[in-house]
Amino acid sequence: MPYPEEAQGFMIDSPETWLSFQKRHYKLKPFEDYDVDVKVEACGICGSDVHTISGWGANQNWPLCIGHEIVGTAIKVGPKVTNVKVGQRVGVGAQVFSCGECKQCKNDNETYCPKIIMNTYGSKWPETGIISQGGYSSHVRAHEHWVFTIPEKLKTNSVAPMLCAGITAFSPLVRNGAGPSKKVGIVGMGGIGHFGIMFAKALGAETWAISRTRAKEADARKIGADGFIATCEEGWEKEHEFSFDLIVNCANSSKNFDLSKYLSMMDVHGRWVSVGLPEEEGQVIKAQNLISNGVLIGASHLGSRKEMIRMLNLAADKGLDSWVETIDINEENLKEAMQRMKKADIRYRFTLTGYDKAFPEA
Amino acid sequence: MPYPEEAQGFMIDSPETWLSFQKRHYKLKPFEDYDVDVKVEACGICGSDVHTISGWGANQNWPLCIGHEIVGTAIKVGPKVTNVKVGQRVGVGAQVFSCGECKQCKNDNETYCPKIIMNTYGSKWPETGIISQGGYSSHVRAHEHWVFTIPEKLKTNSVAPMLCAGITAFSPLVRNGAGPSKKVGIVGMGGIGHFGIMFAKALGAETWAISRTRAKEADARKIGADGFIATCEEGWEKEHEFSFDLIVNCANSSKNFDLSKYLSMMDVHGRWVSVGLPEEEGQVIKAQNLISNGVLIGASHLGSRKEMIRMLNLAADKGLDSWVETIDINEENLKEAMQRMKKADIRYRFTLTGYDKAFPEA
Numbered sequence: 001m002p003y004p005e006e007a008q009g010f011m012i013d014s015p016e017t018w019l020s021f022q023k024r025h026y027k028l029k030p031f032e033d034y035d036v037d038v039k040v041e042a043c044g045i046c047g048s049d050v051h052t053i054s055g056w057g058a059n060q061n062w063p064l065c066i067g068h069e070i071v072g073t074a075i076k077v078g079p080k081v082t083n084v085k086v087g088q089r090v091g092v093g094a095q096v097f098s099c100g101e102c103k104q105c106k107n108d109n110e111t112y113c114p115k116i117i118m119n120t121y122g123s124k125w126p127e128t129g130i131i132s133q134g135g136y137s138s139h140v141r142a143h144e145h146w147v148f149t150i151p152e153k154l155k156t157n158s159v160a161p162m163l164c165a166g167i168t169a170f171s172p173l174v175r176n177g178a179g180p181s182k183k184v185g186i187v188g189m190g191g192i193g194h195f196g197i198m199f200a201k202a203l204g205a206e207t208w209a210i211s212r213t214r215a216k217e218a219d220a221r222k223i224g225a226d227g228f229i230a231t232c233e234e235g236w237e238k239e240h241e242f243s244f245d246l247i248v249n250c251a252n253s254s255k256n257f258d259l260s261k262y263l264s265m266m267d268v269h270g271r272w273v274s275v276g277l278p279e280e281e282g283q284v285i286k287a288q289n290l291i292s293n294g295v296l297i298g299a300s301h302l303g304s305r306k307e308m309i310r311m312l313n314l315a316a317d318k319g320l321d322s323w324v325e326t327i328d329i330n331e332e333n334l335k336e337a338m339q340r341m342k343k344a345d346i347r348y349r350f351t352l353t354g355y356d357k358a359f360p361e362a
Numbered sequence: 363m364p365y366p367e368e369a370q371g372f373m374i375d376s377p378e379t380w381l382s383f384q385k386r387h388y389k390l391k392p393f394e395d396y397d398v399d400v401k402v403e404a405c406g407i408c409g410s411d412v413h414t415i416s417g418w419g420a421n422q423n424w425p426l427c428i429g430h431e432i433v434g435t436a437i438k439v440g441p442k443v444t445n446v447k448v449g450q451r452v453g454v455g456a457q458v459f460s461c462g463e464c465k466q467c468k469n470d471n472e473t474y475c476p477k478i479i480m481n482t483y484g485s486k487w488p489e490t491g492i493i494s495q496g497g498y499s500s501h502v503r504a505h506e507h508w509v510f511t512i513p514e515k516l517k518t519n520s521v522a523p524m525l526c527a528g529i530t531a532f533s534p535l536v537r538n539g540a541g542p543s544k545k546v547g548i549v550g551m552g553g554i555g556h557f558g559i560m561f562a563k564a565l566g567a568e569t570w571a572i573s574r575t576r577a578k579e580a581d582a583r584k585i586g587a588d589g590f591i592a593t594c595e596e597g598w599e600k601e602h603e604f605s606f607d608l609i610v611n612c613a614n615s616s617k618n619f620d621l622s623k624y625l626s627m628m629d630v631h632g633r634w635v636s637v638g639l640p641e642e643e644g645q646v647i648k649a650q651n652l653i654s655n656g657v658l659i660g661a662s663h664l665g666s667r668k669e670m671i672r673m674l675n676l677a678a679d680k681g682l683d684s685w686v687e688t689i690d691i692n693e694e695n696l697k698e699a700m701q702r703m704k705k706a707d708i709r710y711r712f713t714l715t716g717y718d719k720a721f722p723e724a
Contacts, residue, residue: 107630112604114603114655242476268466276649285659286644287637288644290659291639293474294663295661296633297652300656
């Protein structure tokens with residue numbers, strides 16, 4: 001069946017066949033008063049896309065069409081929608097619904113809603129049991145709260161990854177005071193980290209990139225880093241002791257990670273906020289490791305609608321541009337892209353394009 | 363030699379003989395312009411006293427006279443001292459010096475000074491190499507910044523434990539916003555925890571005591587707890603999900619401690635601050651455990667001079683009274699008290715008294 005009952009997308013059947021994308025039709029949730037239908041034109045490839053189909057996938061609802069850094073055109077809006085008009089260029093990130101009524105939702109913490117979090121893909125819509133499906137597809141349907149008009153100045157292909165990677169970096173920066181007179185570090189110069197550097201600098205903070213080697217130093221400085229720390233160098237942490245107000249940890253691995261050295265760089269009551277979700281076991285933390293500077297350790301999950309709008313406007317105002325490699329969406333390219341993502345062989349994000357060729361009937 | 367060159371105190375020679383207190387004379391640091399000499403009249407027994415002589419002691423400077431919840435009379439003040447007058451009743455807590463000049467010291471974070479932290483006992487004075495000694499003794503000598511006049515309304519024996527246990531609980535409460543309309547939990551109803559409950563309530567927070575069993579519920583409610591959670595009861599965390607703004611963890615053991623259940627009770631970006639220093643290995647923390655509510659995990663170390671004064675005034679204004687058991691200072695009683703501390707057989711703090719009998723020549 002064609003749209004509007006169904007969408008067509010590239011699906012994975014199980015973690016065992018995580019490189020085997022199958023183009024299929026699947027059912028969309030019933031269209032409701034606050035829904036917006038987006039005809040997809042581009043979609044970033046997120047690290048969690050790869051984790052979901054290859055690593056975290058055991059409890060997923062298979063088969064699954066991943067993708068949650070979506071840009072396209074609003075082609076249909078429900079009668080109660082006020083945020084979006086038909087024909088507008090819009091983005092959809094990693095979440096498409098929350099209860100909207102609880103304390104968290106009313107307090108701009110809708111990505112922490114304890115009642116219901118509908119991820120863009122892989123979640124079960126409560127009333128129908130239909131599984132949400134992502135943006136490696138012809139269409140997505142989302143509640144208007146989770147659909148964002150894109151400022152004219154931003155390019156479709158480079159704004160796509162901001163919808164998840166970008167907001168993931170941006171929210172902890174603004175929630176933890178990144179700005180003038182603050183010293184901010186970004187650990188891990190990958191998809192999320194490169195946004196972290198860009199946004200920390202754009203917000204006015206003294207911005208340090210923290211990476212294992214100096215291989216990405218030139219890139220980091222181009223993006224806006226004021227300084228660069230290579231953790232392969234002996235004594236790297238020494239000159240920064242008690243100095244960082246905030247470090248956003250965007251690393252996607254905690255292997256060989258000596259957390260205590262990183263924490264020793266924090267100012268008193270500085271904050272270490274992780275946004276990566278490594279597949280490895282966690283870190284052993286003793287109160288003793290935290291007590292010399294009273295550092296706070298936390299994690300952050302996406303960002304609110306308000307933050308998303310603020311981020312997009314900041315990017316437009318400052319002319320910020322993601323570093324993306326575009327690749328047309330099809331079975332072979334998806335396989336290759338997933339393999340390169342696994343090896344972190346990308347500077348710094350893939351954006352899937354060529355949707356008109358993949359879905360000519362959409 | 364007698365005072366003022368020396369003090370007399372009960373010393374421990376090594377962790378192997380941690381119950382064998384020896385009354386001896388030892389050298390005091392040279393008296394300087396900002397110093398205050400305190401003739402000791404009472405001293406609380408802190409959990410870290412016991413840890414130091416029995417557990418943490420490997421790197422200590424032996425022999426050692428412990429004790430850092432000291433109340434006594436100022437009997438001599440240096441020519442530059444302005445905070446204290448001879449004859450005043452004063453307290454000394456767990457620290458007696460910091461550099462006083464760095465960013466942290468100037469910013470009311472002197473207990474996090476990265477240059478020098480002189481603990482009340484066991485630290486080496488930089489210029490002379492003399493080891494600082496605590497309050498199980500006739501006299502202590504401290505920089506005036508670390509000497510606090512005691513409000514008249516407070517009783518010597520019950521104010522003593524506030525100087526370490528009290529401020530340890532008080533500082534994270536005020537630094538993390540405990541007050542009206544906040545829900546605050548205190549884990550561990552021991553020496554520090556009983557102050558946590560008392561102060562959280564006095565600051566105006568909705569205050570919950572969190573303990574393994576209900577054995578101490580009646581005490582907790584007398585001290586000011588509005589509610590009580592017993593973690594031996596199935597599903598104890600369920601009704602509190604996403605609700606605590608702050609939990610101060612005063613537990614001195616992390617055995618069988620399911621941190622994720624505690625963290626599930628935190629509101630979005632709520633804070634879990636540990637002040638106990640368990641001897642066991644730490645907790646394994648994965649970003650995944652923190653992400654559902656963006657909780658922040660931290661630790662806290664004592665409190666600033668300003669906070670100490672605020673705490674003492676609050677206690678005087680509200681008529682707060684520690685729960686102490688007094689015991690005269692001598693070899694046998696110290697041995698017994700240490701053994702009971704190890705078993706947590708005390709509600710909720712010992713205060714050593716009878717100094718005139720132990721040190722008749724002082």
